[in-house]
Amino acid sequence: MNAPSESVIPFVRRHIGPDAAEQRRMLDQVGYDSAHALLEAAIPESIRLTDALDLPSAVSEEAATAELRAIAGQNRVMRQMIGLGYYGTHTPAVIRRNVLENPAWYTAYTPYQPEISQGRLEALLNFQTLVSDLTGLDTAGASLLDEATAAAEAMTLTRRAGKSTSNVFVVDSDTLPQTLAVLRTRAEPLGIDLHLVDADSPDLPEDYFGVLLSNPSASGAVRDHSALIERAHSDGALVAVASDLLALLMVTSPGAMGADVAVGSAQRFGVPMGFGGPHAGFMSVRKGLERSLPGRLVGVSKDSAGRVAYRLALQTREQHIRRERATSNICTAQVLLAVMASCYAVYHGPVGLRGIAGKVHRTAVRLATGLRAGDVELVHEQFFDTIVAKVPGRAEGVVAAAAGLGVNLRKIDADHVGVSCDETTTDSDLLAVWRAFRVPSGSHSSTTSAIPSVLSRGEDYLRHPVFSAHHSETSMLRYLRRLSDADFALDRGMIPLGSCTMKLNATTQMEPISWGEFAHIHPFAPADQARGYAKMIADLAGWLAEVTGYDAVSLQPNAGSQGELAGLLAIKAYLDARGETEREVCLIPSSAHGTNAASAVMAGMRVVVVACDAEGNIDMADLDAKLTEHGPRLAAIMVTYPSTHGVYESAITQLCERVHDAGGQVYVDGANLNALLGFAKPGKFGADVSHLNLHKTFCIPHGGGGPGIGPVAVRAHLADYLPGDPREKTPVGPVSAAPFGSAGILPIPWMYLRMMGAKGLTDATAQAVLAANYVASRLADHYPVLYSGNKGLVAHECILDLRGLTKESGVTVDDVAKRLIDYGFHAPTMSFPVAGTLMVEPTESEDLGELDRFCDAMIAIRGEIDKVSSGQWPGDDNPLKAAPHTAQALAETDWPHPYTRAEAVFPAGVTAGKYWPPVGRIDGAYGDRNLACSCPPPEAFGD
Ligand SMILES: *Cc1c(COP(=O)(O)O)cnc(C)c1O
Numbered sequence: 001m002n003a004p005s006e007s008v009i010p011f012v013r014r015h016i017g018p019d020a021a022e023q024r025r026m027l028d029q030v031g032y033d034s035a036h037a038l039l040e041a042a043i044p045e046s047i048r049l050t051d052a053l054d055l056p057s058a059v060s061e062e063a064a065t066a067e068l069r070a071i072a073g074q075n076r077v078m079r080q081m082i083g084l085g086y087y088g089t090h091t092p093a094v095i096r097r098n099v100l101e102n103p104a105w106y107t108a109y110t111p112y113q114p115e116i117s118q119g120r121l122e123a124l125l126n127f128q129t130l131v132s133d134l135t136g137l138d139t140a141g142a143s144l145l146d147e148a149t150a151a152a153e154a155m156t157l158t159r160r161a162g163k164s165t166s167n168v169f170v171v172d173s174d175t176l177p178q179t180l181a182v183l184r185t186r187a188e189p190l191g192i193d194l195h196l197v198d199a200d201s202p203d204l205p206e207d208y209f210g211v212l213l214s215n216p217s218a219s220g221a222v223r224d225h226s227a228l229i230e231r232a233h234s235d236g237a238l239v240a241v242a243s244d245l246l247a248l249l250m251v252t253s254p255g256a257m258g259a260d261v262a263v264g265s266a267q268r269f270g271v272p273m274g275f276g277g278p279h280a281g282f283m284s285v286r287k288g289l290e291r292s293l294p295g296r297l298v299g300v301s302k303d304s305a306g307r308v309a310y311r312l313a314l315q316t317r318e319q320h321i322r323r324e325r326a327t328s329n330i331c332t333a334q335v336l337l338a339v340m341a342s343c344y345a346v347y348h349g350p351v352g353l354r355g356i357a358g359k360v361h362r363t364a365v366r367l368a369t370g371l372r373a374g375d376v377e378l379v380h381e382q383f384f385d386t387i388v389a390k391v392p393g394r395a396e397g398v399v400a401a402a403a404g405l406g407v408n409l410r411k412i413d414a415d416h417v418g419v420s421c422d423e424t425t426t427d428s429d430l431l432a433v434w435r436a437f438r439v440p441s442g443s444h445s446s447t448t449s450a451i452p453s454v455l456s457r458g459e460d461y462l463r464h465p466v467f468s469a470h471h472s473e474t475s476m477l478r479y480l481r482r483l484s485d486a487d488f489a490l491d492r493g494m495i496p497l498g499s500c501t502m503k504l505n506a507t508t509q510m511e512p513i514s515w516g517e518f519a520h521i522h523p524f525a526p527a528d529q530a531r532g533y534a535k536m537i538a539d540l541a542g543w544l545a546e547v548t549g550y551d552a553v554s555l556q557p558n559a560g561s562q563g564e565l566a567g568l569l570a571i572k573a574y575l576d577a578r579g580e581t582e583r584e585v586c587l588i589p590s591s592a593h594g595t596n597a598a599s600a601v602m603a604g605m606r607v608v609v610v611a612c613d614a615e616g617n618i619d620m621a622d623l624d625a626k627l628t629e630h631g632p633r634l635a636a637i638m639v640t641y642p643s644t645h646g647v648y649e650s651a652i653t654q655l656c657e658r659v660h661d662a663g664g665q666v667y668v669d670g671a672n673l674n675a676l677l678g679f680a681k682p683g684k685f686g687a688d689v690s691h692l693n694l695h696k697t698f699c700i701p702h703g704g705g706g707p708g709i710g711p712v713a714v715r716a717h718l719a720d721y722l723p724g725d726p727r728e729k730t731p732v733g734p735v736s737a738a739p740f741g742s743a744g745i746l747p748i749p750w751m752y753l754r755m756m757g758a759k760g761l762t763d764a765t766a767q768a769v770l771a772a773n774y775v776a777s778r779l780a781d782h783y784p785v786l787y788s789g790n791k792g793l794v795a796h797e798c799i800l801d802l803r804g805l806t807k808e809s810g811v812t813v814d815d816v817a818k819r820l821i822d823y824g825f826h827a828p829t830m831s832f833p834v835a836g837t838l839m840v841e842p843t844e845s846e847d848l849g850e851l852d853r854f855c856d857a858m859i860a861i862r863g864e865i866d867k868v869s870s871g872q873w874p875g876d877d878n879p880l881k882a883a884p885h886t887a888q889a890l891a892e893t894d895w896p897h898p899y900t901r902a903e904a905v906f907p908a909g910v911t912a913g914k915y916w917p918p919v920g921r922i923d924g925a926y927g928d929r930n931l932a933c934s935c936p937p938p939e940a941f942g943d
Contacts, residue, residue, distance in 0.1 A: 058757030083420025119483030136255025158210030189604030220386025274744020276523030278707030294328030301927025336703030374439020498839025549681025563691025563710030656686025678762025
């Protein structure tokens with residue numbers, strides 16, 4: 001008998017679903033002796049690794065937690081009064097525990113299947129309503145990546161939506177410095193010139209297409225921009241205003257000042273700083289611009305029974321459909337954080353929020369009064385929460401003195417110090433600040449306002465009943481439960497989404513993100529307060545370099561799309577530095593993810609599509625033709641490996657060689673790394689750069705559509721061109737606001753790698769590939785598997801081709817996807833990368849029971865399709881067309897269908913514990929024709 005200490009189950013056995021006996025059964029089905037033998041057969045020999053990964057050996061969940069605790073302990077939590085777009089906030093415990101820490105929310109997928117996503121869609125609709133109300137503009141989207149990238153999106157929106165042909169974008173010089181830095185990165189490849197102006201006495205250029213103003217500004221000033229906006233409009237430009245939701249509770253909105261667009265961050269609505277992210281960036285626009293909004297937009301529509309139902313609106317704008325004509329590359333956004341911010345608003349309501357804003361403002365006024373009483377001069381008289389003090393030659397000393405008292409202030413230059421108040425600021429913080437400035441501390445009153453009456457908000461907001469209904473914790477708890485109960489997430493069952501790797505997000509990985517030592521660090525805190533972050537980041541960057549075979553890694557990009565942009569900008573900068581400025585063509589195979597083409601356009605490249613052959617591989621003859629045609633202009637090729645068709649293309653090394661011979665760089669989209677880890681390294685088989693999706697392969701949960709992290713990994717020659725710190729001048733500049741992007745969730749991949757080790761990762765890859773081949777093998781007689789590679793094997797996902805069945809029976813992929821809901825599953829990826837198909841990625845985390853349940857459901861559905869083909873069920877009235885079936889539909893006295901109620905909701909294998917969709921099939925087109933993107937009035941829910 002083993003001693004108890006030796007029988008502790010290692011984490012890898014928790015992570016990988018099937019046990020040894022189940023794996024055996026799966027191997028028998030697929031016809032291999034071992035998973036490693038299967039991988040040897042599937043992966044081309046030319047790219048296969050011979051050595052094990054060099055990673056620290058795996059430790060238990062407890063040991064990894066203890067190690068990370070010690071690392072977290074090297075961070076020093078201070079009172080953060082730096083401001084600059086990041087503020088202290090109290091996350092209501094009911095929201096922290098029941099949203100941020102609740103798998104029903106954080107393991108959900110992007111709501112592409114709206115019938116099983118009504119809860120998060122409602123929460124996002126609340127977010128849109130919140131943003132649109134507070135900014136005074138008609139339509140808000142369901143989150144962007146951060147304030148700086150939202151400002152960059154506003155820049156390009158004003159350019160394409162306006163009529164001006166100018167390439168000049170005017171920017172308020174009192175804009176957050178990191179926003180300015182990201183604008184510079186994003187403007188350059190698009191040939192946009194930034195023209196900085198002083199908002200108080202703007203020296204406007206002759207011709208310009210758009211303007212970005214700030215209110216409140218980076219230095220805390222609140223200004224009336226109405227006249228400037230009017231002038232810009234008469235000059236033919238559109239105007240965006242960067243703002244702050246808390247300030248907008250008291251200050252006149254951008255909309256009321258005439259702005260066309262508003263952007264900002266919803267961080268201080270209950271989302272911790274996390275050393276820079278993740279937080280929900282927001283954007284809202286006036287009527288007429290809604291179709292130009294980047295990112296996802298939630299809208300109201302109706303279901304098959306005429307009930308109000310939500311779904312993503314205007315999907316045709318999505319980058320996977322528009323590809324090189326896309327206007328933005330945003331895919332993964334910040335859904336979980338947008339949900340948190342909207343819940344903060346629901347919990348506090350308009351009166352509570354106004355109370356918080358009022359308290360913050362009074363605190364700032366008291367702070368200012370005390371400073372003035374001590375003869376410290378302030379730069380602005382009109383402010384909301386931030387003051388800038390003139391302290392000639394003393395800034396360094398004041399900031400140091402404050403740090404000595406546990407408070408971080410902002411050193412602007414040698415003569416100026418910024419101080420920002422927030423909802424967590426206490427009297428003792430004020431005392432510390434006064435002491436640091438060496439002014440006497442009295443009990444300064446705060447009766448006057450520093451917001452002039454012309455800027456004092458008169459507009460109403462948050463009148464929708466949802467913002468007044470859940471102010472008791474009991475009611476809020478039940479509201480959150482009601483919403484999450486409406487949704488299907490990984491906590492209910494498998495989400496077999498191709499390309500999205502919906503694997504286990506282990507609780508042990510999630511816990512550290514709530515630790516104060518990670519949650520409460522300001523992204524611009526002095527380095528000696530963030531040593532724990534530095535250590536964690538260095539560990540992760542090193543491990544990710546090792547597993548990918550690259551030389552350098554930047555963790556700054558806060559989604560895969562942003563990693564793509566960063567990687568392409570690195571290529572462009574490298575080529576430019578070599579004097580090869582004419583290289584601007586980016587080859588992209590027709591099967592690529594839509595973000596690839598969109599990112600290439602944003603990097604200033606021209607997209608040329610390379611065809612795929614009948615087997616789904618890149619057509620090497622077409623590649624050669626394109627290389628010949630574009631040779632001297634070739635910048636790069638972007639390929640996904642294994643391909644989005646779910647196969648290991650054996651020509652990959654050849655492809656890399658030919659592109660290099662033609663003078664181009666090779667970008668390998670790393671979203672499918674779950675099929676490679678431990679078996680092959682892109683950095684070693686010929687690629688120069690990749691982005692990874694830590695929210696796919698490395699266990700950051702999908703959050704219902706974000707957050708994510710999209711690190712960019714490069715070979716040594718590109719290392720100088722990785723994204724830079726927004727505070728420094730670097731060759732490429734930053735791609736996100738914070739130096740380390742969404743650093744607050746880095747503990748998740750850190751814990752994953754620490755607990756898996758080299759062998760664990762390799763075993764996970766083998767199991768992921770085994771599972772996909774098992775599913776392909778079990779389903780092959782029922783649905784043709786579209787593509788396979790070596791020895792008829794697929795990689796970590798497989799494409800089921802329904803086109804023939806659709807032709808015979810009229811049953812579409814949509815019908816199958818909705819029918820799967822009745823069987824208790826989330827649908828696979830629909831019609832990507834091939835229209836009329838379903839792409840299934842089971843991942844290593846699903847056990848054999850769940851895999852079989854899925855295969856059985858798909859086989860049973862095939863039987864149902866056959867009944868339609870044979871005429872047993874009419875083409876327009878069968879369980880597939882009517883799916884999903886709600887409990888309400890079942891309770892109708894009248895049951896007009898040719899199949900039974902039991903066949904509808906309890907088909908073979910479905911038990912009483914099944915998931916019930918709250919709405920029937922949603923009519924998306926109706927909602928697009930009648931676009932409504934904020935909370936519908938309560939009357940809409942009547943009969
Ligand atoms: C998910 C994905 C992306 C985009 O990543 P985001 O994090 O959503 O921006 C790019 N390429 C492929 C192949 C993907 O699967």
